[in-house]
C-alpha cells in the first residue's frame with residue numbers, strides 16, 4: 001500500500017470516528033464472559049443513585065455459581081474483596097488496551113482463590129484489594145476465572161460486567177464490542193415535562209415545570225398537545241428501555257432534541273468518566289426524583305452540569321420562545337440496537353395569564369454554591385466547602401438539643417461537607433458510647449462515620465437531613481447458625497454464624513480456631529459470617545472456636561464454642 005493510500009484510510013477512519021463520535025471498538029476481539037444467552041438486568045449508563053451504571057448487569061438465571069470466563073487473554077491486574085460495592089471483583093487487562101471487570105462474584109477460580117486467600121490470611125482481613133505483579137496471574141481467552149454470585153451491593157444473582165479503557169480508566173459500553181442482545185423493542189416513554197427556565201418564562205400558563213399530554217400517532221410516534229410558551233424553556237423525559245427477553249426496565253442509549261430541524265441536544269452512553277459520574281444529579285430533575293422516585297432526564301444542560309456525554313449541545317439545549325413564532329420540537333430516544341421512540345412537541349410563542357406562579361422557598365441563609373460556607377448552629381458547626389452544591393440555594397438550617405437539621409433531601413450534594421458536634425458536656429466515659437447518627441424516616445439514628453478528637457465529634461457526609469448525637473451501649477449479638485456447641489462436625493464444609501448490632505452497626509469481626517486466626521466471609525445482607533473448613537488443616541480432634549465482634553463505638557462481644565472433627 002502506498003503512503004497516500006494509508007493517508008486516505010487513516011483520514012477516513014478519523015472522519016468516521018469523529019462523525020459517529022465513537023472510538024473504533026474491536027467487535028470480534030473478545031468472547032462472552034458467560035456461556036449462557038446474554039439477558040440484561042441493567043444497561044451501561046443506566047441512571048442510578050448518584051452515578052451512572054458503569055457496566056452491564058447480566059442475568060444469571062436466578063442462580064449463583066455459573067462459570068465466568070476471561071473474555072480475552074491478559075493478566076489479572078486487580079482483585080478486590082469488599083462487603084459493599086462490587087463485592088468480590090476481578091480486573092483483567094488485555095493487550096489491546098482494554099480492561100474487563102467482573103463483579104458480585106461468588107468466588108474466584110481455584111488458582112485465583114488460593115492467591116486471594118493467601119493474602120487474606122497474611123493481612124488477617126476478609127476485605128482486601130490486591131494488585132498482582134505483571135507475570136503473576138496470566139489468563140488465556142476463555143479461561144475459567146470466577147463464579148457468578150451476589151456479593152456486595154447486589155440485590156439478586158447477576159454478573160456485573162465492564163469494559164474499561166485501561167489507560168484512561170473510563171468505562172465504555174460493553175455492547176459496543178459485539179455482544180448481542182435480542183432487542184426489537186422500542187424505548188418506552190413514561191412522561192414528558194416542560195420547564196420555564198428564564199426569569200418570567202412560562203409554559204402552558206405555568207412558571208413551574210409542567211407535565212405535557214401526548215398521544216400515539218398511527219406511525220408509532222407520539223404527538224404532544226400544542227404547548228404555549230414564552231421565554232427560555234426546556235424539556236425533560238422520563239423513559240426506559242426494555243430488551244426482548246426480559247421485563248427489566250433498563251436504560252436507553254441516546255437522546256436527540258431537534259428544534260425546527262436543528263440539532264440542539266445529543267447525548268449518549270458510549271462512555272463517561274468515574275469522576276464525572278455524580279453529575280448525573282444535574283442531568284436528572286433531582287427535586288422531582290427525591291419526591292416521586294422518577295428520573296426525568298433533561299434535554300437541556302444546567303450551568304453546573306459538567307458531564308461529557310453530550311455529542312452536540314446548542315444553546316445548552318434551551319429553546320428561546322418569542323411571541324408569535326412557532327417551534328417544532330422533536331425528541332428522539334434510541335436504545336443501543338437503534339430502536340427509536342419519537343415525540344413531536346408543537347410550541348407556540350404566546351404571552352398568557354399565569355395560573356401557576358413560581359414557588360420559591362426563601363430562608364435566612366442564602367448559599368453561593370461556588371463559595372465555601374460556614375454555619376454555627378449551636379449544637380453543631382457545619383462547613384460546606386466550595387461546590388458542595390450544584391446550584392445556589394436558600395438553605396434551611398435548624399438547631400435542637402444535640403441535633404441539627406441541614407435542609408432536606410430534595411437538593412443534591414456533590415461534595416462532602418462536615419458537621420462537628422461539641423461533646424464537652426459529656427464525660428470521657430459517656431463519649432465512648434456516643435456517635436453521630438443521621439435520622440431515618442422511622443426516627444431512629446443510622447451510624448454516620450464519627451471521627452472523635454477530644455471534645456469534638458466530626459462526620460463528613462453528602463447526605464442532607466437531621467443529625468443527632470446517639471448512644472449505643474449494647475454490644476453486638478453472635479449466634480451459631482448451622483452447628484451447636486460440643487457437636488461432631490466431621491462432614492461439615494463450613495461454619496455459619498449470625499452477627500447483628502442494633503444501633504451503631506458492626507465494625508470488626510475476628511475469629512480463631514485453636515488460637516489461629518481464621519478467615520470469616522461477612523455478608524451484611526444476611527448478617528452472616530462464614531468459615532470454610534478447606535482453609536485450615538486441622539490436626540486436632542477438638543476445635544475451640546472464638547469469635548469477637550465489635551460495633552462502631554467499640555462495644556464488644558465474644559462467642560466461644562467447642563466442636564469435634566475427625
Ligand SMILES: [Zn+2]
Pocket residue numbers: 042053055056057159160161
Ligand atoms: Zn451492575
